[in-house]
Amino acid sequence: MMPADIVLNTHAIAVLLLTALALFLFTRDWLPLESSSLFVLAALATGFQLFPFSSDGKTLHAVDFFSGFGHEALVAVTALMIIGHALARTGALEPVGRALTRLWEVSPQLSFLLTLIVGAVLSAFVNNVPIVILLLPILTSVSLRMKTSASRILMPMGFATLIGGMGTTIGTSTNLLVVSVAVSMGMNPFSMFEFILPVALSSLIAIMYLWLVAPKMLPDRASELGDTSPRIFSAALNINQDGFSDGKTVEEIIEQTDKQIKIQYVKRAGSDALTVPSRQLTLKQDDQLLLSDSPENLKAYEKLLDADLYSSDQKIDDDHPLQAEGQQLAEIIIAQGSPLLNTTVAKTRFADRYQLVVLALHRSGTQSRQAVADIDNTQLQVGDVLLVQGASETIADLKQQGKILVLDATSHIPHSEKAPLALMIMITVVAIAALGILPIAISAVCGVLLLALTNCLGWKDMAQAVNAQIILIVAASLALGFAMLETGAADAMAAGFVNLTAGMSVTMQLSGLMLLMAVMTNIVSNNAAAVIGTPIAIGIANQLGMPLEPFVLAVLFGANMSYATPMAYKTNLLVMTVGGYTFNDFLKVGIPLTIIMWLSLSFLIPVFYPIG
Structure with missing residues (x-):
């Protein structure tokens, strides 16, 4: 009481x-x-504006809630x-x-x-x-x-x-x-x-x-292996015209992989709908097999089924060849401060910007259908991992830039003369803050200004x-x-x-x-x-x-x-x-x-x- x-x-x-x-x-x-x-801010401000609160002759103004x-x-x-x-x-x-x-x-x-x-x-x-x-x-x-x-x-x-x-x-x-x-x-x-x-x-x-x-x-x-991990990635295998999988049934696809492949959904050409495939379903050009597996298994399925492990929105050309010599797989983690955070692969024009192809996405916890079906348009969040493929030199350059965290056995730490x-x-x-000369809020703001003036950070x-x-x-x-x-x-x-x-x-x-x-x-x-x-x-x-x-x-x-x-x-x-x-x-x-x-x-x- x-x-x-x-x-x-x-x-x-x-x-x-x-x-x-x-x-x-x-x-x-x-x-x-x-x-x-x-929502909390809006609810507080609106509520106290519509229903004013006074105590000891003092009125609480709704706009005060924005002082934070x-x-x-x-x-x-x-x-x-x-x-x-x-x-x-x-x-x-x-x-x-x-x-x-x-x-x-x-x-x-x-x-x-x-x-x-x-x-x-x-x-x-x-x-x-x-x-x-x-x-x-x-x-x-x-x-x-x-x-x-x-x-x-x-x-x-x-x-x-x-x-x-x-x-x-x-x-x-x-x-x-x-x-x-x-x-x-x-x-x-x-x-x-x-x-x-x-x-x-x-x-x-x-x-x-x-x-x-x-x-x-x-x-x-x-x-x-140095460049792979036991993480499970969601990916899409695109059926190529006249390739092995074109015209084959799902059952034949399963047999071709020695019954290892586990197809979660099929996305038919020209449709956004996802269907759970029956073994008798016949596949055709531009259909997509949606599955989750390890990087090495995904690459093995790509070769066995003569399919492409990349989004149809990411065109493979001379600038980003998928089969060229010197190609590497790498895993990119979405960390706080990453230019990929809270955006999508499509919006960033990832292939053109980084000269890498996104093959799959790993997200801790339960995968949503959207994350499985449409990697290009899935908003990336902290902790997501992108499986990418590209030239080893391109991956090395990406690591050296220090803007994106690349997880593999040859990861380098970024360095510059501004360090x-x-x-x-x-x-x-x-x-300055520890000596009590300035409060930490002021000294830190001054520090940010110095970083800008000295070009340590744009x-x-x-x-x-x-x-x-x-x-x-x-x-x-x-x-x-x-x-x-x-x-x-x-x-x-x-x-x-x-x-x-x-x-x-x-x-x-x-x-x-x-x-x-x-x-x-x-x-x-x-x-x-x-x-x-x-x-x-x-x-x-x-x-x-x-x-x-x-x-x-x-x-x-x-x-x-x-x-x-x-x-x-x-x-x-x-x-x-x-x-x-x-x-x-x-x-x-x-x-x-x-x-x-x-x-x-x-x-x-x-x-x-x-x-x-």
Whole structure:
């Protein structure tokens, strides 16, 4: 039962209902996160405009909900995304990558430990996406050369970068948001390294778990060939005129492949309809067989059936010959900042632009009919992998450009003469903020300006680095947090939490709040969990008469524990795709890691921030 002085008004109830709806929509795959975020903003602004809210003689203006777009934390997050992208594009982290590659050949076990530590340390200052993109091809390459399984080391590496990001106020967008919201509500600002000691101590246990235990819990899914992998790709085989398959029945096609081919659908010439084929169906010119298989099997079927493994929209000519000498298969992963993200193969005119032919598409999870049937017009998302074919020189050039992540055994790290300058700009941005000369939002914006003036990164590249999804989810989350605070909904939820945990010690209440945030962050956006949880944490601290800092840190740490599900954080999706992991793999490794971090930080927070 809520305390008598906490009354839920109509607006507070509406905000709580909208918050529940928002958290539900944020987890729906059928609705883009950008759309659900924009819906939240529109609903808040429209609702409070039509039904004004006043408290203590002060009226809440509906346009105030758009202030999140100009929030200091969002400015800092966006600027740091651009700087991190510049480090990846210029190859500023190349020396780290080369050193790790050499060490793996000397002592794989110790090198793996060092890789985890380096990934964690770098992620305390740089967004972990470029760190993961740097390490993915390195670890994949060394595992192929040493005939070991990359799937045993990629997930621990990804988790190590998430752990490291917890250590400073700029390590993740979640940290920046929590600290900014808490300061705006009256808490004293944290210094950049304010809470690095408790994170470092808990990270020691977590890194040992990721080094010694986690690899034994993960499946062995090593690939046997350098340019292929066990990933399953959706592809289309086009029936050629007068080829073997022209005029043959589906049963004859199956027999020709020694009953190995598994045709999911047939797309008849001149039709967009998909049909499940009967064995008696006769195929003709320009029909398409839609199937899913490994790259090597797809290429084998292409040869056996005298069919073409490419979209009919991609013309094969002298510029992109499919059968010429020196051709290679390669896998291109769609990462954040990729020019292919949120567009299609057709719209980018991929074959003309990159001189490569797209053969197939891999997407983690359940394939939709559209993804299987129309690769050219399927919107690409983070974690997708394109199987492409082209001249080895073309693939090598693509890797050297550094704009697109190519996954194969010969992957190179991009490098340019601007790399030292980009690294120096990043170090300067962090140092100025750490010394308290300028806030991180201002120093990071100045850093972006320097990147532009020194031509380390063009404005077009900066636009690609900015993630519209993050901008919208941050703005929507800030608006929700603002509405909860102004209407009293946050105080009501804080009172409910205090009453539910009334028989517990303050330490147990603190631990319970952190666990609640850890569960929430693996279901909805980590930024949403952080921004919504921060006002509640401050309300709990105020009602208990305790310092704000430990409760704010409980939200910050809990919202960063994105280990248990692949959708919890974008780097989890990248690692899932490359390592071939399943949802259960994340549960199996991520839940124990969450428990380790939760228990250790539940002990350490009261040690560094006494709560009586």
